[in-house]
Amino acid sequence: MTWNQSKMALESMIIICVWLPIYFIGFFANIFVCLTILEHFKFRSSLYRLIFSSAASDALGDACILAYLGMTLLLSYLDHSLLWPVGNIMCKVFGLFIFATYFISIFTLTFLSIDRYYSVVKLRKPTLSTNWRTTNVAFITWIGGFILAAPFYWIYHLPKKPSRYCDFGLISTLWGRFYAALLLIVIILIPFIIIIYCYTRVAKKIYAVNPTSSLNHSHRLPRGYKGAIQMIMAVTASSTSAGNNYNDN
Numbered sequence: 001m002t003w004n005q006s007k008m009a010l011e012s013m014i015i016i017c018v019w020l021p022i023y024f025i026g027f028f029a030n031i032f033v034c035l036t037i038l039e040h041f042k043f044r045s046s047l048y049r050l051i052f053s054s055a056a057s058d059a060l061g062d063a064c065i066l067a068y069l070g071m072t073l074l075l076s077y078l079d080h081s082l083l084w085p086v087g088n089i090m091c092k093v094f095g096l097f098i099f100a101t102y103f104i105s106i107f108t109l110t111f112l113s114i115d116r117y118y119s120v121v122k123l124r125k126p127t128l129s130t131n132w133r134t135t136n137v138a139f140i141t142w143i144g145g146f147i148l149a150a151p152f153y154w155i156y157h158l159p160k161k162p163s164r165y166c167d168f169g170l171i172s173t174l175w176g177r178f179y180a181a182l183l184l185i186v187i188i189l190i191p192f193i194i195i196i197y198c199y200t201r202v203a204k205k206i207y208a209v210n211p212t213s214s215l216n217h218s219h220r221l222p223r224g225y226k227g228a229i230q231m232i233m234a235v236t237a238s239s240t241s242a243g244n245n246y247n248d249n
Contacts, residue, residue: 016073020066027062030055046134047115053138054108057145061101068094068166084166088158091166095156096149103187104145110191111137117198121205148186151179 033055037048071085084091155170170176 030059100149
């Protein structure tokens with residue numbers, strides 16, 4: 001192994017070691033969110049059903065990433081005598097689930113931003129006001145996420161048999177680049193524009209409302225609403241950032 005190869009291997013190992021505890025914490029945090037919503041009756045509203053769906057998809061994605069990164073660290077950097085232990089099919093499944101769950105989260109956060117926009121800015125009944133609507137939206141996000149991520153089942157593969165690592169080198173092919181460009185538009189640009197627009201309008205509305213103003217009571221935001229919206233905005237920003245950082249790496 002040359003000096004450059006050794007340097008790249010060391011850098012990759014450091015990156016993996018940094019991301020492993022982050023996704024480890026994220027996995028248990030999302031499990032905690034799911035258990036909290038299931039345990040407390042007050043969190044079983046239509047909105048929290050969608051948050052539960054997002055947390056469940058994030059937990060599933062974190063579990064897959066932890067397994068994938070853990071095996072990559074073990075096989076590629078710690079023990080060169082070992083081979084990829086779970087076969088080509090599981091290599092493909094890892095790729096499919098990692099990206100499908102990320103897409104589900106992005107779709108869910110986009111729906112949430114639209115719902116808050118209509119609820120706060122337009123002062124209308126929230127679009128996710130019923131359990132039936134929320135269940136349908138959650139179903140659409142899961143189906144849409146897996147359909148859009150389906151090409152990763154073919155992109156991820158074992159480059160040779162036997163192999164020590166699961167590779168996604170097929171993304172560099174012509175159709176792989178076309179697919180990556182499509183994801184850039186559908187998963188990053190469009191949701192980013194929608195989320196930024198919706199929450200910018202929501203933020204302006206929140207800070208424009210003065211409890212002592214002449215607005216009648218029906219136009220004022222309920223107590224605690226500012227904090228709830230700010231929390232959703234923070235979760236949206238952190239989730240989008242974490243997902244994009246993982247995809248870049």
